[in-house]
Amino acid sequence: MADVQKIEPDSVFAKAVKEGLLAGALAFGLFFLIVGFRTDQNIRNELVLNQRWGLLAIFVLVAGIGRFLLTAYITPWSEARSKNKRAAVEKEQSAFRKSFPKIGLGLLLIYPFLVILILWAYNGSIMGGLQGSLKYVDNFGIQILIYVMLAWGLNIVVGLAGLLDLGYVAFYAVGAYSYALLSTHFGLSFWLLLPMAGIFAALWGIMLGFPVLRLRGDYLAIVTLAFGEIIRLVLINWTVVTKGTFGISGIAKATLFGIPFTPGPTGFAALLGLPNSGVYYKIFLYYLILLLALLTAWVTIRLRRMPIGRAWEALREDEIACRSLGINTTTTKLTAFATGAMFGGFAGSFFAARQGFVSPESFVFLESAIILAIVVLGGMGSLVGIAIAAAVMIGGTELLRELEFLKRIFGPDFTPELYRMLLFGLAMIVVMVWKPRGFVGNREPSAFLHKRKMVSSEFTKEGHG
């Protein structure tokens, strides 16, 4: 330890310069052909080789300077920080962290009105506020909350019961298509079909559960992955019912106690004497998905304190021990699959009502992967962590659509959306290096006797004790 501390600042700086140059050279070698050259078709359909030295230089500089800054400043800083942290292990949780869920919930409840107020003040007119808020309520609010709900649903299967499910989007699809088909063919209302979609998805969860009962870990992951693909392929190929890749359009919107959100005289806006705007429906949808997500959270919190929830968590820890304590692992697994799938189904029917259009395109493997990534990044089992992860990941990718200023740096050809996935991956790596157990890695015990006295999970080994 002592000789580590004795390193002179000069030598850190020299090391950083060296590593920075090396990283720059590496980046040059890597990107020389990939970024430096680009083949394009010209007007006569001939391939021409374009040289992009400027962009290549930016890549190399980012890598070199980034590595330099990391070695020279960030690593020493974080080492000093973790040393301080270790000195204060017994530190109580800060007041902010304790009340974070409440503050977050309060903000979520007023979010649409906050946005409208801010934009009203900014634009100087109420209509400007209403129309401008559409984007923020829809693209950010609803979009993020859908993923929060999906991730909380998957959390029951993956985070609590420890069953790695790579095909969760299948239940999302079942819910969406249940609503789309039953609503367009039979004209049933959203409020009737919402629970039905959940039940259908839960049934599919049990159907998936039965054949995979004996599987664990990698094998389970592969089978669930295949299950997700099977559902998608059925949706594509069973054209008589699902219309294949054309999808189903014109799906009925949800109503508020029978009041439709249409511009006509019986619509929501006319009845309340408000100016016509599409934003009311979006705000309604926002609160609907918020309610559904909170329902998911509430059920999860309640179940964790009940025998079945405890059995799920015990199953994650040690299946053999569970069985020898008299727990029927078959029903325990099936209920986990069914409960998780049910919330996926709810989210799916909401998705169909919001889009008014469903097609198999929306239910590709990437969606499952993103939902799973959110669960893992948030810290398996932690509701708050998962909500933060969903906000960062989905909100972040939505924000990237907005980064027009990047065009000024990288030239007009640059499309920031294309780099979303790159940044998504980068963010995941950073989080996993920085917090390998996710944003909230500590498992909150479901029962307490006496005073709270917790030992950090960093001291707890995964797997068998």
Next chain:
Amino acid sequence: MSEKQALLSVEGVETYYGNIRALSGVTVHADPGEIVALIGANGAGKSTLMMTIFGMPRARTGRVVFDGKDITQLPTHEIARLRIAQSPEGRRIFPRMTVQENLQMGASLDKLEYFDEDSRMVFDLFPRLKERINQRGGTLSGGEQQMLAIGRALMARPRLLLLDEPSLGLAPLIIKHIFEAIKELNKTTGLTVFLVEQNAFGALKLADRGYVMVNGIVTMSGSSAELLANPEVRAAYLEGGRH
């Protein structure tokens, strides 16, 4: 002793791992209120017998009878519901769950109905667990984890307690404490205990009767005093460096 009286009887059981025979016609029994020890070297098949009683793996031939009921083909969780509890090899506590949650898992057969009462009994037996009640299982020391594994098994209100190597990897003082606790439990509640041990001396001192197992076969049986005095047992298990 007639077999009708026995609480647990294992009759001519053969267990295989794939094609490898781990148990070859094992016959043992435990009468109500008895402490029975099964001793043997590493790989003799002691833990396999323990798990075969629980149906993981299942016996290919022979029968396992508990309280007059053939349990050979029952699923593991239903065997546990007949009030057979075990502290398994490697303890298998739930590492990320707290001591209290681990005990709750043990009490799940009765839906926590007797939790307060039974946990008090466990804490009387192992006061250390009470101090650690909100601590995660994985953060406990080896001895504490063993206490937790036994405590969790006791929470199920067992009629038969199977203990697989409770002394494994523990300091002599803690082994003594755990063995004393088992003895006390047996005396006060009449709990039947079937104990698997490498620590032959300690196990035979604790038990009423014992079996010696070699390569999947029971080679000797008798009262603890007989086995302790037997020159073969002494040579193989007691004087070979093990206390």
